[in-house]
Amino acid sequence: MTDTLVREVLGYPIMAVTPAEAVDLCEDAIRSQRPLQIGVLNAAKIVNAAKDPALRDALLSCDVIFADGQAVVWASRILGQPLPGRVAGIDLFEDLLALASRRRYSVYLLGATREVLDRVVDVVAEQYPDAVVAGHRDGYFSPAEAADVAHDIGASAPDMLFVAMTSPKKETFIAANQDAMHVPLTHGVGGSFDILAGKTERAPELWQRLGMEWAFRVVQEPRRMFMRYFRTNGAFIVMVFREYFRSRTQSRLN
Secondary structure: OOHHHEEEEOOEEEEOOOHHHHHHHHHHHHHHOOOEEEEEEOHHHHHHHHHOHHHHHHHHOOOEEEEOOHHHHHHHHHOOOOOOOOOOHHHHHHHHHHHHHHHOOEEEEEEOOHHHHHHHHHHHHHHOOOOEEEEEEOOOOOHHHHHHHHHHHHHHOOOEEEEEOOOOHHHHHHHHHHHHHOOOEEEEOOOHHHHHOOOOOOOOHHHHHOOOHHHHHHHHOHHHHHHHHHHHHHHHHHHHHHHHHHHHHHHHHO
């Protein structure tokens, strides 16, 4: 990774790459067997990390960070650190499964409920038939069980580990157990298992391009999601413009 590929956005070093370039970085890690931990950022995660030092530290411990949300891409341009576009976590997940099928790489699937996980295993077998599922486990385990889960992953020796748990649990689990698992590529995919299993509907492509996936989720679950996104989106806008005016003031003083 070179400095020319990194943009500093709200205190996070984000890779300025296209989705195809992101996949190439991931394949390089697998081929070289140098562990690469992927972090993905959206507006909500940046807001939550500002109040949760453990989440922020876990994100900053990642080897590369991609802009998962369109709002982060817009913020990068406002702040003079332009990113070429987003690298959506769900798209990267599916691209990496396709890579695993092409190259016969092995994957470990960690997270979601047992029902959803079983469906994801079936979908991988159906859609990515040459990807090797080295192991899988649901995401409902206690902190006391985390070391055993990490040991099982390490013993399975997968090329890729996909962790479908909520933040900050997935980030802190990966950060705490990366050395024990020693997986070449680790990607925290959040709710992607639910989408792949068909439990959750993804926003139409137009909504995605407009950066309105959050609004689609509000339409699906208005009671649960409206206030959550109202708070985080509002807080993110304040953070961006506070940084914008801070940087402008600093540049005038210099």
